Amino acid sequence: QKEVEQDPGPLSVPEGAIVSLNCTYSNSAFQYFMWYRQYSRKGPELLMYTYSSGNKEDGRFTAQVDKSSKYISLFIRDSQPSDSATYLCAITLGNQFYFGTGTSLTVIP
Amino acid sequence: GAGVSQSPSNKVTEKGKDVELRCDPISGHTALYWYRQSLGQGLEFLIYFQGNSAPDKSGLPSDRFSAERTGGSVSTLTIQRTQQEDSAVYLCASSTGTYNEQFFGPGTRLTVL
Numbered sequence: 001q002k003e004v005e006q007d008p009g010p011l012s013v014p015e016g017a018i019v020s021l022n023c024t025y026s027n028s029a030f031q032y033f034m035w036y037r038q039y040s041r042k043g044p045e046l047l048m049y050t051y052s053s054g055n056k057e058d059g060r061f062t063a064q065v066d067k068s069s070k071y072i073s074l075f076i077r078d079s080q081p082s083d084s085a086t087y088l089c090a091i092t093l094g095n096q097f098y099f100g101t102g103t104s105l106t107v108i109p
Numbered sequence: 110g111a112g113v114s115q116s117p118s119n120k121v122t123e124k125g126k127d128v129e130l131r132c133d134p135i136s137g138h139t140a141l142y143w144y145r146q147s148l149g150q151g152l153e154f155l156i157y158f159q160g161n162s163a164p165d166k167s168g169l170p171s172d173r174f175s176a177e178r179t180g181g182s183v184s185t186l187t188i189q190r191t192q193q194e195d196s197a198v199y200l201c202a203s204s205t206g207t208y209n210e211q212f213f214g215p216g217t218r219l220t221v222l
Binding site: 006034036041042043044045046049088090095096097098099100101102 | 113140142144150151152154157159165200202210211212213214215216218
């Protein structure tokens with residue numbers, strides 16, 4: 001079993017839709033939970049991070065962590081074509097990072 | 110400010126040749142990571158440097174892979190006797206090591222013919 005599982009998609013939504021991206025993980029000791037966005041032929045960039053259960057909001061983005069279910073989500077409200085990218089979840093334990101395979105998202109104008 | 114830079118951006122080589130990939134981290138970042146990203150495989154951890162400590166090499170897939178970090182700054186990933194399965198994007202990231210936010214470079218796309 002992989003440490004982190006993520007549905008690779010691809011996901012295609014119309015502009016303005018609410019997008020839900022999800023990951024599950026196996027190790028309850030994981031400490032930090034992050035979401036990265038990666039545009040084509042670029043390196044990943046950090047979108048959001050959290051270390052506790054609950055929701056964290058930043059503009060149109062909300063990161064949600066449910067430690068009891070070992071489940072993390074990223075919600076994008078009012079999605080824009082510029083949100084088209086691959087989204088990777090990442091979970092840390094000490095200095096070890098475990099990344100999901102990424103979900104490819106396309107927002108259609 | 111300057112981010113993480115990597116060179117070359119693209120590298121095409123023949124099977125059996127050696128390649129060197131370079132990473133310039135953000136100035137002052139003590140932690141440096143190398144990852145490999147293959148299509149549909151996500152980011153595969155290769156090696157981690159933290160300050161002057163011995164590197165964590167647990168992710169290197171074979172003894173053909175090695176990396177060094179000189180003076181706590183620039184790092185070079187070397188792949189000897191390249192194989193076709195080594196074809197991937199190699200990403201470098203650096204971090205202050207605080208809550209471990211990693212800043213990634215644009216990657217080197219390696220193609221082994």
